[in-house]
Amino acid sequence: MHDSSGMCAIARRFFPNLRESMATSRKILINTVAGGVTRILGLALAFVTTPVMIHTLGDQGFGLFTLIGALTAYAGLLDFGIGPGLVRHYTEFSDKGDARAVRQVTTFSVVFYLVIGVAVGWPLYLIAPWLCDLLDLPAEMRDTAILSIMLMFGWFILNCIGGVFGSRLTSHHRLDLVSYIALAGQVLYASLVIWALPIVPTVTAAILFNVGQIVFTLVVMLALVVRYDGNPFSNPFTIPRALVGKLLSFGGWMQVNQLAAIVSLELDKLVIGRYLGVAAVTPYQVGNRLATLNRLIPLQFLSAIVPAATSIAIRVRGAELEAFYVRMNRYLMIMTLAITGFVIVDANRLILAWIGREYPEAVLVTIALSLSFAVNNLTGGGTTIVRAAEMPRYETYYAVLSTVLNVVLTLALAPTYGLAGIIGATIAANVIGSVYFLVLFGRLFDFPIYRTLLSWLLPLTAVMVAAMLAVAAVHAVFPPQADAGRLAHLGWLMVEGSLYMCVFLPGLVLLKVTTEEENAGVLRFLAGFRRVIRI
DSSP, rough: GGGHHHHHHHHTOOTTTTTTHHHHHHHHHHHHHHHHHHHHHHHHHHHHHHHHHHEEEHHHHHHHHHHHHHHHHHHGGGTTTTGGGGHHHHHHHTTTTTTHHHHHHHHHOOOOHHHHHHHHHHHHHHHHHHHHHHHHHGGHHHHHHHHHHHHHHHHHHHHHHHHHHHHHHHHHHHHHHHHHHHHHHHHHHHHHHHHHTTSSSHHHHHHHHHHHHHHHHHHHHHHHHHHHOOOOOOOOOGGOHHHHHHHEEEEEEEEEEEHHHHHHHHHHHHHHHHHHOGGGGGHHHHHHHHHHHHHHHHHHHHHHHHHHHHHHHHHHTTTTHHHHHHHHHHHHHHHHHHHHHHHTTHHHHHHHHHHSSSHHHHHHHHHHHHHHHHHHHHTTTHHHHHTTOOTHHHHHHHHHHHHHHHHHHHHHHHHHHHHHHHHHHHHHHHHHHHHHHHHHHHHTTTTEEEEIHHHHHHHHHHHHHHHHHHHHHHHHSSOOOOTTTTHHHHHHHHHHHHHHHHHHHHHHHTTTTTTEEEEEEHHHHHHHHHHHHHO
């Protein structure tokens, strides 16, 4: 117990006036670490499966697979914002001890998604050919594309239902279990891709493997919810209108946010497919996946903290909420920039080690989107608080601004400047929208920008740049060689990653990005961890 007290003391600072702070901080720490580890392992699986899929399906086949996934993301608009608000509602009713309302939330959500699946499935089949025309797909790919669209829609409905049970587990502070289950599903999917896809090398087979994965995770999470809550369902005809209105009212704002997120994340792929061809989507997707590394653990941290943030945002205002916001954002951005700088400076070697060949366009995408996502992560603390405080409209304002700018700039620049114009539009929209939200949030809660953000972000950025320069110096002496082989590049990545962290971590202490209490807590944790390893 004593050996882990250091990290718990760090996490406990989020909850200085709550009696249950120790238990809550431990749960957040466990959920973040477990979720981060499972996400990294999931990334390792993607590291293995993506080259297999590209080599098996070809650039055109993998590009079609990616485009179908992008189209399916727009099905998220049918969610009406129900899914993103579930953890908040579950936490609220659990805090009140209202088990009946918890069951009613589950029942309404599951029935809602089943109705959507039945009501939309047939119309979707009718318009699928038009979607193929919209994307200007080759004639020989149309039948495959139509079948794939329908299969992915089925996957979407099952995924939404699984998300209901995942949200309930998360509200129990068991995001670690959700992460383990998701990892098991990814292992199942990766096994199918590696062993079965070469036997049946089709896009539809790859999508069916996705469906099998989500069925597995849905069943396991349902079983765990039953173990925690007993029967998770109620009579759907007894659900009060007030509860439905509450879910849909909150969901309305979340729906707009979700639309904005989908457009921001998926628009580029569709525009690239339309103007540059299906095969051009592949290098974009490679770069996009590498760029999202800087959202891997940070978003896991935000997911882990949502239940606690909901409790705090309801009870606390003023200086205590400001301290909570600063700590949450600071930890979030330390994790973000620790990844961002390395991905940017080593983008080319990462791609060589991953795919096994050079993708100059993917390097450009990786660098540009890494910067864009890092800026966007700055809003993570604020958006978590406004959601928890049941004020999602403030997130909506900036989401709509970013989306409109992204659409307008992308459509204006893509025909003339191609990939560079598309990426530039995304960066500009993300940066402008994020800065707008930070200013809006600061005024809403009276949190001065310099005190709550710039005072620690500027030295943190300097630490990242110093670590990047150290790796760049290695590149100047030993530049990456395209023909060196994937194992050689993996070895260099380990060396350069170690060098990067050897500069980054001490820099946090030297420039006082972290506090003395946090530094001491980390040292106590590491000392305890070493003792456990020796045992």
